[in-house]
Amino acid sequence: MSTxxxxxxxxxxxxxxxAHGARDERWKEPFLKLQAIxxxxxxxxxxxxxxxxxxxxxxxxxIDSLVAEGCLEILVIPVFFGQGGHMRRDFPxxxxxxxxxxxxxxxxxxxxxxxxxxxxxxxxxxxxx
Numbered sequence: 001m002s003t004x005x006x007x008x009x010x011x012x013x014x015x016x017x018x019a020h021g022a023r024d025e026r027w028k029e030p031f032l033k034l035q036a037i038x039x040x041x042x043x044x045x046x047x048x049x050x051x052x053x054x055x056x057x058x059x060x061x062x063i064d065s066l067v068a069e070g071c072l073e074i075l076v077i078p079v080f081f082g083q084g085g086h087m088r089r090d091f092p093x094x095x096x097x098x099x100x101x102x103x104x105x106x107x108x109x110x111x112x113x114x115x116x117x118x119x120x121x122x123x124x125x126x127x128x129x
Contacts (some may be wrong), residue, residue: 012070012071012072013045013074014073014074015038016048016049016062016063016066016076017031017038017049017050017077017078017079017082018051018078018080019051019055019079020051020052020054020079021053022055023054028049028051029032031079032049034079035047035049046066052086052091053103058092059076060103063098063105067102071105072104072106073105073106074107075103075108075109076107077111078091078109078111078112078113079113080112080113082114082115083111083112087118090105096122
């Protein structure tokens with residue numbers, strides 16, 4: 001049996017952690033840790049980082065790269081605390097442009113992580129200790 005026929009659907013999927021970006025490279029350290037935790041818990045899952053501004057890669061560039069590598073399904077998870085202007089205006093426009101450029105790819109997104117009650121409960125627990 002060839003290796004091509006044993007490829008799983010996970011080989012063609014990717015999770016993208018999408019963050020704002022900053023001038024100071026140290027700012028992305030928590031996102032690198034989050035990426036490592038996800039990879040540790042799901043070793044076969046591809047997990048990448050992309051940024052809105054000030055850091056690279058930008059989300060459209062990363063999606064282009066993933067598609068060129070054969071990814072057929074990409075889930076973008078905004079690691080933003082809330083639904084401000086970037087999440088209400090910029091993010092949907094970026095996703096729509098990427099989907100238009102790559103109509104063959106299933107491109108999905110979750111709400112900002114700060115909108116999830118489990119995330120908020122974990123932060124509240126941290127603050128209370």
